[in-house]
Amino acid sequence: MYTASAYREADLRVPKGAPFYFRYNHFEPETAVEPHTHPWGQLCRISLGLMEATVETHKLTAPAEYLIWVPANAPHSASIRQATDFISVYVAESLAERLPATGCLIAQTPLVRALFEDFAARRVSVMQDAWDLRQFELMIELLARAEHTDSYLPDSQDRQLEPILQAIRLDPADNTTLQAWAERVHSTERTLARRFQTELGMSFVQWRNRVRLLRALVWLKEDRSVQDIALALGYGTPSAFIAMFRKQVGFSPERYRRQMCGETERPTA
Structure with missing residues (x-):
């Protein structure tokens, strides 16, 4: 190293x-x-x-x-x-x-x-x-x-948010909707949406995408295919995963992998 x-x-x-x-x-x-x-x-x-x-x-x-x-x-x-x-x-x-x-x-x-x-x-x-x-x-x-x-992936001890955050961290592929989560934690979709913004400063989907991105970066390093990663993260198609990755990082998963391996020319600062 x-x-x-x-x-x-x-x-x-x-x-x-x-x-x-x-x-x-x-x-x-x-x-x-x-x-x-x-x-x-x-x-x-x-x-x-x-x-x-x-x-x-x-x-x-x-x-x-x-x-x-x-x-x-x-x-x-x-x-x-x-x-x-x-x-x-x-x-x-x-x-x-x-x-x-x-x-x-x-x-x-x-x-x-x-x-x-x-x-x-x-x-x-x-x-x-x-x-x-x-x-x-x-x-x-x-x-x-x-x-x-303080964190790209903030946490919360809120009694309704905590079980949701923990579940997604353990299984980023979980596609449970916010409405379904609301039923599980005895709340409403509107209340949970407000708590995500208040406690974490972002929406439920934005937070889940960040969990998925961090997991994807680990798997790209392990040389797993983009298709395999997309399916493992709960995306129906690789293109949906690639679109999320581009939005978060600014370029495709394969380009990230090449840069990680030092296989492309240096980008401009």
């Missing part, structure tokens, strides 16, 4: 007093980043697939549409299963204080993604002019206002 460095040299290269510092890497499949800390807050961005990180004792799983935020001096480690481009952004204290005090996932809006891609296209490492700073300040403001979540 390839193991990345603890970034001590990169930390030393950050100019003193810099408002931000970008690092660009390409990670090979099965990259493990050992526990380490930084004196600055850190935004972590991958170009595709999933990144798994532990910030202090909290485990975070982030698909490419989310950033992982790590506050200054918080011990953290990470693992990346597929080949991917990686951007690490160190954030000075004056700007980092706008972001959460604990590690979390932050959703990338289309504008945040465009700002990141502009920095990456110009290969900006440190501030070159006043516009760079204004652009970065805008990005931090957008991230401060964006969705923050």
Whole structure:
């Protein structure tokens, strides 16, 4: 297994007093980043697939549409299963204080993604002019206002939701409808739909799709066929599974498998 460095040299290269510092890497499949800390807050961005990180004792799983935020001096480690481009952004204290005090996932809006891609296209490492700073300040403001979540797959101790979540985790292929679940837990479909939004911040179907995606990623790594995975996850056809996968990850299961094996050209950051 390839193991990345603890970034001590990169930390030393950050100019003193810099408002931000970008690092660009390409990670090979099965990259493990050992526990380490930084004196600055850190935004972590991958170009595709999933990144798994532990910030202090909290485990975070982030698909490419989310950033992982790590506050200054918080011990953290990470693992990346597929080949991917990686951007690490160190954030000075004056700007980092706008972001959460604990590690979390932050959703990338289309504008945040465009700002990141502009920095990456110009290969900006440190501030070159006043516009760079204004652009970065805008990005931090957008991230401060964006969705923050502790988990890509949140949990709940709600007495009606808990048995549903547990059952789906054990059997992601379970196609029981929300209406049928409501009858089982002595509730109504409308009440359960509201509780999913209140407790988990998403719909019943969105939560179940995330469970299925995480299970699919494991099976793709084990080289199971897309058709087999689709059937095992309760889809009537592979195309329905592929459509869900594309919506969640941004590309097909087979492309994910190729990227995981490092068989395609590097995607642009």
